[in-house]
Amino acid sequence: MYSKKVIEQFTNPLNVGTIENADGIGEVGSTVDGDIITIYLKVDNGVLSEVKFKTFGCVVAISTSTIVTQLAKGKTIEEAQKITNDDVLNALDGLPEGKDRCSGFALDALNKAIDNYIEFKKD
Amino acid sequence: MYSKKVIEQFTNPLNVGTIENADGIGEVGSTVDGDIITIYLKVDNGVLSEVKFKTFGCVVAISTSTIVTQLAKGKTIEEAQKITNDDVLNALDGLPEGKDRCSGFALDALNKAIDNYIEFKKD
Amino acid sequence: MKQVYMDHSATTPVDPQVVDAMLPYFTEKFGNSSSFHSFGREAAKALSAARHKIADCIGAKSNEIIFTSGGTESDNLAILGTVGQYAGVSHIITSVIEHPAVLNTCAYLERIGHEVTYIPVDADGIIDIEALVSSIKENTVLISVMHANNEIGSIQPIREIADIANSKGIVFHTDAVQSLGKIPVNVNDLGVDLLSISSHKIHGPKGAGMLYIKDGTSISPIVFGGGHERGLRPGTENISGIVGLATAVDLAMQRYDVDSRHLLDLRNSLIEKTMATIDGVRLNGHSTKRLPNNVNLSFRSVEGESLLMMLDLKGIAVSTGSACSSKSLKASHVLASIGLAADFIHGSLRISLGRGNSMEDIDYLVSSLQEIVSRLREISAL
Amino acid sequence: MKQVYMDHSATTPVDPQVVDAMLPYFTEKFGNSSSFHSFGREAAKALSAARHKIADCIGAKSNEIIFTSGGTESDNLAILGTVGQYAGVSHIITSVIEHPAVLNTCAYLERIGHEVTYIPVDADGIIDIEALVSSIKENTVLISVMHANNEIGSIQPIREIADIANSKGIVFHTDAVQSLGKIPVNVNDLGVDLLSISSHKIHGPKGAGMLYIKDGTSISPIVFGGGHERGLRPGTENISGIVGLATAVDLAMQRYDVDSRHLLDLRNSLIEKTMATIDGVRLNGHSTKRLPNNVNLSFRSVEGESLLMMLDLKGIAVSTGSACSSKSLKASHVLASIGLAADFIHGSLRISLGRGNSMEDIDYLVSSLQEIVSRLREISAL
Ligand SMILES: Cc1ncc(COP(=O)(O)O)c(C=O)c1O
Numbered sequence A, B: 001m002y003s004k005k006v007i008e009q010f011t012n013p014l015n016v017g018t019i020e021n022a023d024g025i026g027e028v029g030s031t032v033d034g035d036i037i038t039i040y041l042k043v044d045n046g047v048l049s050e051v052k053f054k055t056f057g058c059v060v061a062i063s064t065s066t067i068v069t070q071l072a073k074g075k076t077i078e079e080a081q082k083i084t085n086d087d088v089l090n091a092l093d094g095l096p097e098g099k100d101r102c103s104g105f106a107l108d109a110l111n112k113a114i115d116n117y118i119e120f121k122k123d
Numbered sequence C, D: 001m002k003q004v005y006m007d008h009s010a011t012t013p014v015d016p017q018v019v020d021a022m023l024p025y026f027t028e029k030f031g032n033s034s035s036f037h038s039f040g041r042e043a044a045k046a047l048s049a050a051r052h053k054i055a056d057c058i059g060a061k062s063n064e065i066i067f068t069s070g071g072t073e074s075d076n077l078a079i080l081g082t083v084g085q086y087a088g089v090s091h092i093i094t095s096v097i098e099h100p101a102v103l104n105t106c107a108y109l110e111r112i113g114h115e116v117t118y119i120p121v122d123a124d125g126i127i128d129i130e131a132l133v134s135s136i137k138e139n140t141v142l143i144s145v146m147h148a149n150n151e152i153g154s155i156q157p158i159r160e161i162a163d164i165a166n167s168k169g170i171v172f173h174t175d176a177v178q179s180l181g182k183i184p185v186n187v188n189d190l191g192v193d194l195l196s197i198s199s200h201k202i203h204g205p206k207g208a209g210m211l212y213i214k215d216g217t218s219i220s221p222i223v224f225g226g227g228h229e230r231g232l233r234p235g236t237e238n239i240s241g242i243v244g245l246a247t248a249v250d251l252a253m254q255r256y257d258v259d260s261r262h263l264l265d266l267r268n269s270l271i272e273k274t275m276a277t278i279d280g281v282r283l284n285g286h287s288t289k290r291l292p293n294n295v296n297l298s299f300r301s302v303e304g305e306s307l308l309m310m311l312d313l314k315g316i317a318v319s320t321g322s323a324c325s326s327k328s329l330k331a332s333h334v335l336a337s338i339g340l341a342a343d344f345i346h347g348s349l350r351i352s353l354g355r356g357n358s359m360e361d362i363d364y365l366v367s368s369l370q371e372i373v374s375r376l377r378e379i380s381a382l
């Protein structure tokens, strides 16, 4: 039911890990939901030079997490904020019906991390 | 479901037919029931010298008809009146469950024929 | 002994192609379609393919097909499921010649307080449309009329009834258990909302069936459990049975032209030859609005079970509407409803042909009948 | 790729001996058991033989066996059929860990105005007998408690509950779908009035099941039609399926000693090896009052669907109580009812063994788990 792309991303996820002294951190989900996604950012001159994730969750949670980090990495903050759920779905060749509940979580985590970076910079 | 005996009697029934100027005739059943059995008697010195039947009906109706004529033939009136339903069932090695509705019809017809003979004699 | 099976309205042999299609689903592709892993996905794929195949064959969409355990369950789900959608007292219209799967479901509904009108049929076994129209009430929620009758093969004016039902916003169900594969069954042409099919009547395995539920028609489940079949029919799906059903439906469509012509030839020849060579025979049911595989005859002065037994001893399998052959010891309600006299009901014979029958079988049956009917008439008190 | 099926509680491969027993009933002995002729009698004989065989295996009389389409229908017939015998509001007692076939049937009864008490279980998944006793009311008509649970394998004190039910004159039903063939199932020893069995869980075909109905226990049908199965379950009987079910039950009994010892060895070894080599693993369910083929483990910090996928990619088929793997996206109600924390529910794995599994399979699973769990934990945010 999952596309080949999903399974590829799931089995060989890129950008797994944490970033020490990250410039931004975003976490969504809970153990009750069964998904927790944390995204870590390193920002150099307004560009996301490093984007990493740690995910407790299902196939969709893990594969969307790695895709979001791949889509965001190298982009400017502004570009990264424009990434849509459709971009994620397209990069994964779609998700099976009924499995879209957690498909937005990774993007939410990225946006949270960016917000966290912006907030942090302000201070 | 029917015993071999039933099928034998059904396929090769003895004593099929009518008796002209019969000494007794007994008929039971109706087309609504789907069974009509007529039994004809010839009585010589109180003995049933001839017993014949005509039956419109199912396997049980036909096989019990022929068995009743065979059991009755050669018996005295008194002996014939003592034939029971169990005698009929035994002679046929029994009948399947749920098929005993019409199993008594042939004996009823015999008894009616005997009654008819007795009545007729009185007159 | 020669064996000639001519009781295809009771059940059919499973086509060898159907068995072949089913076999992998017992020992290799045995997964539960709800399971996540490859075994489960394989089962889910087979289920989906079967649904699409059947949908294509009857002009439906695949999401309109709900699998059941057979014709009886499909009829129950259609009727009880529709009534379950309404509060208060519902009124259902059906015909007097329906299968017990419909009639006894309606009788149950009457016992629990609903209302049912049973529409009569004419002497040929065709429903009285005027009586149907005038029986429609405020609270009529369902009309259920069979496509073709299982005893006398009479074909009902389904499209006409569908138009009436649709114009009044009443759900319309037809039992197509006997018609599929013998006359065209297309849900759009028929205009029905619900349609029942049974696998074992069309050379598929026993234990499988389906209900077509038109998009937009809501029904309630009658069995509760997991979420299978959109929650309308829970229970682990019988994949091998469903694959068998789909293969059988597909085969029936592929063979439709050949089969229906062949059956019609056999049927007409059987009627002609019997009428020409045996006295006191009556054809029950309509002469033309009749399934190509159905012959229903009454023989004067002989009883059906006796006929059946004599034929059985010659290896010929047919059936009768006589009470004595049935476990319930009730004579055919269908033959009674076309006004047939009791002795003709008791002397009735249903010959239902199948694709495996040949003209030789017909001749064997006719010559056997000649001999048997005359023997039984010699014995007969009538 | 190596394929290791360890999801036997979901469904089982049909045993080749069962397929062999079924095959003649498709193309040769295809008759309808209600038919009068030789084809029909052959089917009726097979049906009767199947009924006797199953009755013998579970200590019942053959007239106490009613064939259905599976476990879900058997559970529905038992529950709705019992409630159908009483007028007014009925009260039913069941447990919180029943299969949806029982729970959703009870939920339906609540919707139409009846009362249901759901008895809790302890941390090992064993029912609280005291709570059950004190929940009995004037209008309690049925107690339904499963013999063994399908997720955690916990075995319930059926005899004890039966004695309570019998002493109060309350009908007692048990769902033995998972227990048959794994622990003794004898209706007299268990003391039950109604008992459900499903064919596809015991190496029989899908689409067949049965309900044991003790002599003297009356239930109402839930489907209406012909008089099949004493009127309790109308519809042309699925002879091949029923023959398959009977053969599977018979095989399960014949192989009982060998199978149950084999399964127990595999089960204990799997638990031991996993616990010994992987950190943060928890065994869910009772340590001894548990089916010999059931292992239910929770892995800290990993999610079940991801585990399933990784195992599936290695050809290993198991299941999980995590929401993400199920079509309804609901986490296991059984694991929640034993008080398991959410992350442990999401990280649960059910391994259900079958007679075809070997010690090699266990070792393959354990080594795969070692690798997969550590990989997923590296990714995990927990
Ligand atoms: C017209 C009709 N409807 C329904 C049924 C019931 O189908 P099944 O035997 O598959 O339950 C039959 C056959 O018995 C039938 O002929």
Ligand SMILES: Cc1ncc(COP(=O)(O)O)c(C=O)c1O
Binding pocket: C234, C235, C236, D009, D069, D070, D071, D072, D073, D075, D099, D101, D146, D148, D149, D150, D175, D177, D178, D198, D199, D200, D209
């Ligand atoms: C305990 C239990 N009861 C009932 C069922 C339902 O059985 P079936 O799938 O045959 O409808 C199952 C299996 O799904 C089960 O495990």
